[in-house]
Amino acid sequence: MARKVRLGIIGLGAQGSMYARFIADGLVPNMEVGAVADTDPAKQELAATLAPGASFFGGYEELLDSGTVDAVVTTVPHYLHPEIGIAALSRGIHALVEKPAGVYTKQVAELNAFAATKPELTFAIMFNQRNNPLYKRLKEIVDAGEIGSILRSNWIITNWWRPQGYYDQSEWRATWGGEGGGVLVNQAPHQLDLWQWICGVPEKVFSKVAYGFRRNIVVEDEVTAVVDYGNGATGVFVTATHDMVGTDRFEILGDAGKIVVENSKTATVTRLRKPERELSEGMDMGAVMKLFMGELDTDELYTTETIEFDSVWGAQHAGVLENFAANILDGTPLLAPGSEGIKGVRLANAIHLSSWLGKEVPLDFDEGEFLELLNGRIRAEGKFSERG
Amino acid sequence: MARKVRLGIIGLGAQGSMYARFIADGLVPNMEVGAVADTDPAKQELAATLAPGASFFGGYEELLDSGTVDAVVTTVPHYLHPEIGIAALSRGIHALVEKPAGVYTKQVAELNAFAATKPELTFAIMFNQRNNPLYKRLKEIVDAGEIGSILRSNWIITNWWRPQGYYDQSEWRATWGGEGGGVLVNQAPHQLDLWQWICGVPEKVFSKVAYGFRRNIVVEDEVTAVVDYGNGATGVFVTATHDMVGTDRFEILGDAGKIVVENSKTATVTRLRKPERELSEGMDMGAVMKLFMGELDTDELYTTETIEFDSVWGAQHAGVLENFAANILDGTPLLAPGSEGIKGVRLANAIHLSSWLGKEVPLDFDEGEFLELLNGRIRAEGKFSERG
Numbered sequence: 073m074a075r076k077v078r079l080g081i082i083g084l085g086a087q088g089s090m091y092a093r094f095i096a097d098g099l100v101p102n103m104e105v106g107a108v109a110d111t112d113p114a115k116q117e118l119a120a121t122l123a124p125g126a127s128f129f130g131g132y133e134e135l136l137d138s139g140t141v142d143a144v145v146t147t148v149p150h151y152l153h154p155e156i157g158i159a160a161l162s163r164g165i166h167a168l169v170e171k172p173a174g175v176y177t178k179q180v181a182e183l184n185a186f187a188a189t190k191p192e193l194t195f196a197i198m199f200n201q202r203n204n205p206l207y208k209r210l211k212e213i214v215d216a217g218e219i220g221s222i223l224r225s226n227w228i229i230t231n232w233w234r235p236q237g238y239y240d241q242s243e244w245r246a247t248w249g250g251e252g253g254g255v256l257v258n259q260a261p262h263q264l265d266l267w268q269w270i271c272g273v274p275e276k277v278f279s280k281v282a283y284g285f286r287r288n289i290v291v292e293d294e295v296t297a298v299v300d301y302g303n304g305a306t307g308v309f310v311t312a313t314h315d316m317v318g319t320d321r322f323e324i325l326g327d328a329g330k331i332v333v334e335n336s337k338t339a340t341v342t343r344l345r346k347p348e349r350e351l352s353e354g355m356d357m358g359a360v361m362k363l364f365m366g367e368l369d370t371d372e373l374y375t376t377e378t379i380e381f382d383s384v385w386g387a388q389h390a391g392v393l394e395n396f397a398a399n400i401l402d403g404t405p406l407l408a409p410g411s412e413g414i415k416g417v418r419l420a421n422a423i424h425l426s427s428w429l430g431k432e433v434p435l436d437f438d439e440g441e442f443l444e445l446l447n448g449r450i451r452a453e454g455k456f457s458e459r460g
Numbered sequence: 461m462a463r464k465v466r467l468g469i470i471g472l473g474a475q476g477s478m479y480a481r482f483i484a485d486g487l488v489p490n491m492e493v494g495a496v497a498d499t500d501p502a503k504q505e506l507a508a509t510l511a512p513g514a515s516f517f518g519g520y521e522e523l524l525d526s527g528t529v530d531a532v533v534t535t536v537p538h539y540l541h542p543e544i545g546i547a548a549l550s551r552g553i554h555a556l557v558e559k560p561a562g563v564y565t566k567q568v569a570e571l572n573a574f575a576a577t578k579p580e581l582t583f584a585i586m587f588n589q590r591n592n593p594l595y596k597r598l599k600e601i602v603d604a605g606e607i608g609s610i611l612r613s614n615w616i617i618t619n620w621w622r623p624q625g626y627y628d629q630s631e632w633r634a635t636w637g638g639e640g641g642g643v644l645v646n647q648a649p650h651q652l653d654l655w656q657w658i659c660g661v662p663e664k665v666f667s668k669v670a671y672g673f674r675r676n677i678v679v680e681d682e683v684t685a686v687v688d689y690g691n692g693a694t695g696v697f698v699t700a701t702h703d704m705v706g707t708d709r710f711e712i713l714g715d716a717g718k719i720v721v722e723n724s725k726t727a728t729v730t731r732l733r734k735p736e737r738e739l740s741e742g743m744d745m746g747a748v749m750k751l752f753m754g755e756l757d758t759d760e761l762y763t764t765e766t767i768e769f770d771s772v773w774g775a776q777h778a779g780v781l782e783n784f785a786a787n788i789l790d791g792t793p794l795l796a797p798g799s800e801g802i803k804g805v806r807l808a809n810a811i812h813l814s815s816w817l818g819k820e821v822p823l824d825f826d827e828g829e830f831l832e833l834l835n836g837r838i839r840a841e842g843k844f845s846e847r848g
Binding site: 223224226228230233234235236237238241278280282285286287294296298300304306308310312314315316317319321323325327330332342344348349351352353355356357360363373374376430431432 | 618
């Protein structure tokens with residue numbers, strides 16, 4: 073029988089239970105559940121159903137010290153990911169942190185720095201969308217230079233509709249002290265990660281963020297951000313949780329092509345025959361008039377490819393779990409190294425900060441200032457203790 | 461025989477010739493060409509072909525003083541629209557100004573102020589897109605409140621591809637002193653007008669504008685603007701002239717519905733059965749899970765309508781000419797009153813100004829400061845005299 077990684081699931085909420093089910097259903101062949109931890113004792117029954125042979129603990133430290141697991145996944149509120157990640161790694165236990173890696177860069181940087189001292193351990197993050205075959209393929213196309221240098225990107229991702237009842241489910245949700253934000257830290261981290269993974273890390277951000285705009289919450293439910301990559305390239309990111317008929321449309325313009333992704337499902341890839349400026353320089357007004365009138369054979373100018381993959385429920389998440397275990401067992405390269413998590417957190421922090429300050433901010437903003445302003449919101453909320 | 465308005469065409473370039481042809485072809489039944497003016501004497505032959513009975517003048521003032529026309533259209537470089545508009549109105553001649561109404565708000569405000577002293581004369585602007593049946597219908601839908609209050613709009617209009625040869629056609633094109641800007645003053649004024657016509661006038665603008673980004677020009681060929689309507693609503697406008705496979709996608713989110721327009725041709729209009737917040741408040745988590753899994757009958761939540769009109773070449777422009785003449789002849793309400801032209805100019809100026817200052821600016825920016833910064837660019841260019 074092949075070796076299996078014994079996973080500890082820390083936090084048996086919606087996400088943790090889902091992973092336990094994937095493993096029980098055989099979707100992650102190189103993994104088994106060794107233990108479950110949850111602060112709610114009532115979860116023991118659920119744990120026994122989902123993972124019959126696994127131990128159950130009330131606290132994550134008991135789980136980490138029990139000797140029943142080789143690795144953990146942190147399906148707990150976002151603020152706890154760095155703390156639990158460090159606690160696991162410090163005991164020689166491999167760590168897969170849930171997204172986002174944390175709420176503020178300072179705490180994620182601490183996690184990364186600690187993980188860097190344990191190169192023998194596997195440190196990964198649940199960016200399941202990096203395991204979406206469509207985005208993997210688009211990343212390859214962009215990295216191979218098939219659409220040239222990126223000039224502009226635009227992602228409208230508003231199909232995160234959530235009713236008020238969703239926010240009222242638990243005390244920590246949609247709070248500054250418990251969750252650390254709204255759509256930027258809960259729903260959109262995947263897209264923030266994919267955006268910078270494919271299009272690069274911007275240098276500056278200007279944002280318009282609306283807090284409790286269409287929901288009775290204190291955190292953001294609507295975001296518009298404009299980024300500047302410092303080389304003339306720009307990007308726009310729009311997200312919201314109140315658009316019932318949401319949009320998911322991602323457009324990337326390069327100087328030798330273009331990609332338009334609809335619904336994270338279908339991509340139209342245009343590859344120019346030559347760089348756009350060469351086509352521009354080589355075309356006389358006669359050819360241009362023909363182009364405008366639709367009389368020019370565009371095949372001479374570019375090709376168009378449509379890419380679509382069937383998606384299978386759970387395959388992305390299960391694939392990340394399997395890849396994490398494979399890295400532990402035989403060094404298979406990670407789909408999403410844990411140290412990458414900070415990039416999306418930094419982008420989300422910069423978007424928040426720009427809206428708080430009412431001005432454009434650099435991506436290497438003052439982390440102390442961010443934390444101070446975040447703590448001001450936690451104090452005003454009066455439900456949770458300050459962070460830092 | 462019905463009365464006809466005798467039109468003076470000032471400037472027989474591409475646009476002026478096109479209008480002469482529309483009139484010759486009978487597309488504007490209540491209009492005839494009385495005279496043509498062009499500073500290029502060689503245009504006299506073209507004028508004789510397009511409008512055989514019309515007089516020809518080398519200067520617009522001669523045309524205005526000739527007694528051969530009741531009205532004029534100003535198909536001349538943008539800076540001249542206000543000056544010629546005022547000259548016509550001051551002689552009791554009706555004026556249809558081309559878009560944009562001018563290059564900077566100060567000169568357009570002078571035109572508007574003068575026109576206001578001549579209420580007996582017709583003062584209109586060639587916003588032919590306001591005569592596009594699709595946008596007319598969408599304006600009705602929004603004004604009737606069918607999608608509720610507007611929360612967000614997003615227009616990517618990058619199908620204005622122009623090669624270098626286009627910019628090299630004439631000395632004034634794509635200069636600060638001759639044209640006053642790039643895509644914002646030449647190609648995009650229609651969309652800037654439609655955007656504010658349908659979605660309202662914003663209070664603040666932040667922009668990223670790239671000058672000579674992908675073309676050998678000094679003016680802008682790439683624009684990203686974020687606007688703030690002051691009531692929580694926001695908008696994004698993106699335009700460029702270097703996207704060979706351009707996008708035209710306009711999305712308007714209201715609190716009771718949504719409109720998505722593709723290629724200025726097809727609109728998908730979603731009307732919610734109740735305002736979105738009511739739907740949000742009334743839905744329990746069971747219903748939400750069903751919605752996410754695609755098991756809910758969305759007919760109970762909203763209806764979807766697709767709107768599409770056949771477009772006929774020239775019909776929009778000819779319709780504006782006919783409407784202008786009809787207003788002169790019998791007081792038919794104007795599709796695009798001349799005084800409306802300033803709104804798009806103000807928006808374009810604010811977008812330029814924000815990029816020059818590197819910060820968000822109010823729509824009621826300092827007009828003197830704008831003109832000073834524009835003149836600075838005209839001086840640096842060294843080809844044209846300053847404005848003011």
